[in-house]
Amino acid sequence: MHILIIGAAGMVGRKLAQRLAQDGTLDGKLVAKATLHDVVMPSAPIGASFESVLLASDFSLPGEAAKLLAGRPDVIFHLAAIVSGEAEQNFDLGYRINLTGTMELFAAIRAIGDGYHPRVVFTSSIAVYGAPFPEVIGDEFFTTPLTSYGTQKAIGELLLSDYSRKGFFDGIAIRLPTICVRPGKPNKAASGFFSNIIREPLAGEDAILPVSESVRHWHTSPRSAVGFLMHAASLDLNLVGPRRALAMPGLSVTVGEQIEALRKVAGDRVVARIRRLPDLAIIKIVDGWATRLDAKRATELGFTTETSFEEIIRVHIDDELDGKIA
Amino acid sequence: MHILIIGAAGMVGRKLAQRLAQDGTLDGKLVAKATLHDVVMPSAPIGASFESVLLASDFSLPGEAAKLLAGRPDVIFHLAAIVSGEAEQNFDLGYRINLTGTMELFAAIRAIGDGYHPRVVFTSSIAVYGAPFPEVIGDEFFTTPLTSYGTQKAIGELLLSDYSRKGFFDGIAIRLPTICVRPGKPNKAASGFFSNIIREPLAGEDAILPVSESVRHWHTSPRSAVGFLMHAASLDLNLVGPRRALAMPGLSVTVGEQIEALRKVAGDRVVARIRRLPDLAIIKIVDGWATRLDAKRATELGFTTETSFEEIIRVHIDDELDGKIA
Numbered sequence: 144m145h146i147l148i149i150g151a152a153g154m155v156g157r158k159l160a161q162r163l164a165q166d167g168t169l170d171g172k173l174v175a176k177a178t179l180h181d182v183v184m185p186s187a188p189i190g191a192s193f194e195s196v197l198l199a200s201d202f203s204l205p206g207e208a209a210k211l212l213a214g215r216p217d218v219i220f221h222l223a224a225i226v227s228g229e230a231e232q233n234f235d236l237g238y239r240i241n242l243t244g245t246m247e248l249f250a251a252i253r254a255i256g257d258g259y260h261p262r263v264v265f266t267s268s269i270a271v272y273g274a275p276f277p278e279v280i281g282d283e284f285f286t287t288p289l290t291s292y293g294t295q296k297a298i299g300e301l302l303l304s305d306y307s308r309k310g311f312f313d314g315i316a317i318r319l320p321t322i323c324v325r326p327g328k329p330n331k332a333a334s335g336f337f338s339n340i341i342r343e344p345l346a347g348e349d350a351i352l353p354v355s356e357s358v359r360h361w362h363t364s365p366r367s368a369v370g371f372l373m374h375a376a377s378l379d380l381n382l383v384g385p386r387r388a389l390a391m392p393g394l395s396v397t398v399g400e401q402i403e404a405l406r407k408v409a410g411d412r413v414v415a416r417i418r419r420l421p422d423l424a425i426i427k428i429v430d431g432w433a434t435r436l437d438a439k440r441a442t443e444l445g446f447t448t449e450t451s452f453e454e455i456i457r458v459h460i461d462d463e464l465d466g467k468i469a
Numbered sequence: 470m471h472i473l474i475i476g477a478a479g480m481v482g483r484k485l486a487q488r489l490a491q492d493g494t495l496d497g498k499l500v501a502k503a504t505l506h507d508v509v510m511p512s513a514p515i516g517a518s519f520e521s522v523l524l525a526s527d528f529s530l531p532g533e534a535a536k537l538l539a540g541r542p543d544v545i546f547h548l549a550a551i552v553s554g555e556a557e558q559n560f561d562l563g564y565r566i567n568l569t570g571t572m573e574l575f576a577a578i579r580a581i582g583d584g585y586h587p588r589v590v591f592t593s594s595i596a597v598y599g600a601p602f603p604e605v606i607g608d609e610f611f612t613t614p615l616t617s618y619g620t621q622k623a624i625g626e627l628l629l630s631d632y633s634r635k636g637f638f639d640g641i642a643i644r645l646p647t648i649c650v651r652p653g654k655p656n657k658a659a660s661g662f663f664s665n666i667i668r669e670p671l672a673g674e675d676a677i678l679p680v681s682e683s684v685r686h687w688h689t690s691p692r693s694a695v696g697f698l699m700h701a702a703s704l705d706l707n708l709v710g711p712r713r714a715l716a717m718p719g720l721s722v723t724v725g726e727q728i729e730a731l732r733k734v735a736g737d738r739v740v741a742r743i744r745r746l747p748d749l750a751i752i753k754i755v756d757g758w759a760t761r762l763d764a765k766r767a768t769e770l771g772f773t774t775e776t777s778f779e780e781i782i783r784v785h786i787d788d789e790l791d792g793k794i795a
Contacts, residue, residue, distance in 0.1 A: 285612065301623050305614070385599065
């Protein structure tokens with residue numbers, strides 16, 4: 144089995160490649176080769192028994208997407224994106240990567256023809272929803288994004304469903320919750336603080352909280368996100384039918400509940416490292432985001448996530464901190 | 470006031486231009502100029518007191534959309550589309566006109582900058598919905614199109630909302646019901662028979678019914694469709710908010726009810742001209758279409774339509790047949 148990851152230098156892409164290296168299989172089949180692509184050169188996963196081909200390019204440019212498909216990968220994970228905050232600031236860049244890039248990729252898959260019919264797993268986002276919301280967002284709630292990023296993801300979902308319906312590939316779009324605790328340095332996502340207020344204090348650093356503690360949001364761990372991708376790549380999509388965009392399960396908590404979970408896991412000393420500094424731009428963006436979903440379809444299809452925010456924090460401590468709190 | 474109609478040679482475009490010529494005003498302002506564009510040369514409306522500029526081009530080609538905007542129209546009606554049946558048969562053509570064309574137009578408006586902020590009225594369609602449906606489709610039901618045409622319209626709506634939110638223009642997308650009774654010759658729309666079974670018998674011709682009489686669908690007259698466009702161009706969009714795609718009001722009737730209305734208006738002799746000839750391709754497409762909506766938002770915003778199918782038939786007899794039945 145040959146796997147292509149587009150966006151392989153990103154946090155989720157790296158963890159996915161590492162998981163494939165660890166498992167050695169996907170959907171019970173041996174992974175023989177992984178093509179890892181990003182706009183910057185990705186690194187090969189450690190300890191893989193398969194060959195890793197590393198590529199760097201701008202896949203939104205004409206002809207570039209076709210190069211990624213030269214080895215006719217069986218499974219394509221499309222994780223590449225300009226994140227929400229940056230896509231909002233840079234309209235042209237966001238549309239070029241998040242929309243044109245996706246369109247070029249899908250068109251390039253179709254152009255191969257000759258019976259080529261890969262599985263395509265596309266990471267969408269809860270940013271496809273826009274306020275005002277019902278108490279709980281169900282599987283049939285409409286997509287009225289309030290950011291360009293959310294718009295681009297919603298369009299990607301529509302294209303993926305149409306290309307799948309026409310038989311050009313077998314696609315599934317998964318709407319990821321906000322990923323928490325995001326390891327490493329902050330990126331330009333407006334949602335960064337949800338992770339910063341946990342990760343930095345656990346590492347002995349101060350963190351800034353730019354919104355009120357009453358802000359409620361929808362989370363999953365990086366480990367669960369990789370689990371969603373693996374499951375989406377393995378699932379019988381006949382069970383999914385023509386509606387190929389699925390909201391993933393998550394955990395709905397307020398910032399206050401996040402902080403209390405941190406207190407339970409790591410104590411007052413760690414919590415004291417969170418500093419309040421309201422940021423009106425962040426407050427305005429976050430105000431339009433989804434707070435609670437009922438991911439009924441995905442749950443029935445076997446997608447699973449954490450059941451408490453303490454569990455999400457412990458996943459971070461296990462996976463990123465070797466079990467140690469500063 | 471300068472008005473641009475893209476798709477001005479189509480049935481709705483022609484009727485809209487004629488209505489503007491008749492009224493002489495839009496939203497209480499004098500129409501000074503109309504730019505009428507289509508892929509084939511449109512004709513000027515009869516009896517207009519304003520100047521009509523007639524243009525033919527493929528607006529999806531680079532640079533063509535900008536030419537349509539040279540006179541900086543105050544209101545842009547974007548009606549151009551490859552219809553559902555043809556977009557389904559010709560994937561590339563449908564995407565090029567219905568998606569690339571729309572993207573080129575929106576980008577060209579944005580590129581003018583300099584405070585240019587026209588009203589953009591985009592005709593979307595109930596084809597953005599895909600079965601299975603609830604008993605009644607509400608304003609917050611999601612868009613899961615089952616045709617490429619519906620996909621392209623849903624994407625156009627998303628782009629229009631995002632461009633409007635970013636302040637590049639002031640857009641509104643109106644989801645038209647199937648237009649019935651469509652005058653003239655059949656086009657390639659899969660929905661053509663809904664009109665054929667009324668129009669042809671009234672003109673003394675036989676018509677083919679390719680589906681069962683139990684098929685339920687959502688209709689409005691050409692006169693109401695033009696009314697929607699005029700209202701959409703005049704409406705204060707602050708009342709609409711960021712969710713710029715609105716389902717238009719319509720009338721939900723079965724084919725059997727259409728036929729009984731025809732019988733009431735025109736008698737058994739006319740109804741006898743309908744011949745049953747099932748077409749599996751049409752049956753399959755129509756099976757995925759919306760049957761009944763609750764267009765609550767649009768109704769509250771003042772959009773109106775007919776209240777019985779007899780009224781729809783009488784509109785056709787008045788507007789197209791000079792009141793005479795063959």
